[in-house]
Amino acid sequence: MKSLCTDESADSMLVFLIASSVLVFGIMFTILTYSFNAPIEAMNDLISSGMLSLDTTENFTTMLNMWKASPFFMLIGLILFCYERSKGTTSLSSGVFFEYMFLMMISLIISAYLVYGYGMALDSMTLQFEQIPFFTDISPVWDTTAERSLMVSVLYYACMLPGFLGAILYMLHPILRQTENSFLPDNVDNDDSTDEAVSYYQMQQF
Numbered sequence: 001m002k003s004l005c006t007d008e009s010a011d012s013m014l015v016f017l018i019a020s021s022v023l024v025f026g027i028m029f030t031i032l033t034y035s036f037n038a039p040i041e042a043m044n045d046l047i048s049s050g051m052l053s054l055d056t057t058e059n060f061t062t063m064l065n066m067w068k069a070s071p072f073f074m075l076i077g078l079i080l081f082c083y084e085r086s087k088g089t090t091s092l093s094s095g096v097f098f099e100y101m102f103l104m105m106i107s108l109i110i111s112a113y114l115v116y117g118y119g120m121a122l123d124s125m126t127l128q129f130e131q132i133p134f135f136t137d138i139s140p141v142w143d144t145t146a147e148r149s150l151m152v153s154v155l156y157y158a159c160m161l162p163g164f165l166g167a168i169l170y171m172l173h174p175i176l177r178q179t180e181n182s183f184l185p186d187n188v189d190n191d192d193s194t195d196e197a198v199s200y201y202q203m204q205q206f
Contacts, residue, residue, distance in 0.1 A: 014082055017094050021101065025074050028105060035109070036064065039116045046123075053126070056119030059156045063112035066163055070108060074101060077171045084174040092174055100170040107166025114159035122152065 043060060046052040081097050169176075 013094070014085060017097065018078065018082070021074070021078055021097065024098070025071070025101060025105075028102075029071060032105065032109060033067070036067070036112070039113070040064075042120075043116070046120075051123060053119070053123045055152060055156060056115070056123055059115045059160065060112065060119060063108070063115050063160060063163060066167065067108050067112060070105065070167070073104060073167050073171055077101065077104075077174070080171065080174040096173070100173045104166045104170035108163040111160045111163030111166075114162075115156060118155065118159050 039060075043052060043057070047057060077097075077100070081092060085092055
């Protein structure tokens with residue numbers, strides 16, 4: 001007889017996985033959401049005093065919106081996981097699912113705080129330099145405003161990259177790990193072969 005607690009081939013195991021994933025994610029989402037209160041209050045004060053740039057505000061808001069959308073990301077990943085498991089994919093386990101779910105949540109938190117810390121530091125330094133005429137009274141021929149704006153944007157995107165990658169990897173990991181992916185090329189060059197190249201992905205790789 002199959003054990004529902006240890007044998008993940010049991011059909012009812014998905015019911016336990018769905019219930020536990022919704023419960024665990026809901027608790028973690030609620031707790032971690034409160035961690036944003038402090039940076040939000042600090043940034044609101046700086047916005048009121050005019051000490052925070054528009055770039056920092058917009059990018060931090062983007063990461064907050066990503067965090068607010070993470071329940072939808074979780075549902076998408078859960079649906080894809082259940083769909084692949086229903087096809088009999090044996091390379092997917094509940095442990096792998098929860099690893100990627102925690103990876104998504106941690107990466108979103110890290111990106112939000114990277115934007116917060118980097119933006120606060122950058123705006124503070126910029127404000128100090130703007131008060132020194134030596135750095136502001138320059139000839140138009142030496143103006144590098146466009147290049148500086150591009151570099152600032154690139155650095156902001158680098159801060160947000162972990163969050164985007166974590167969310168995408170979580171949602172797509174059931175498809176990436178499946179053993180019967182029709183989109184993968186055959187591993188031999190003949191039309192009669194039905195063998196397919198299989199790539200196994202470990203969460204630790206990312």
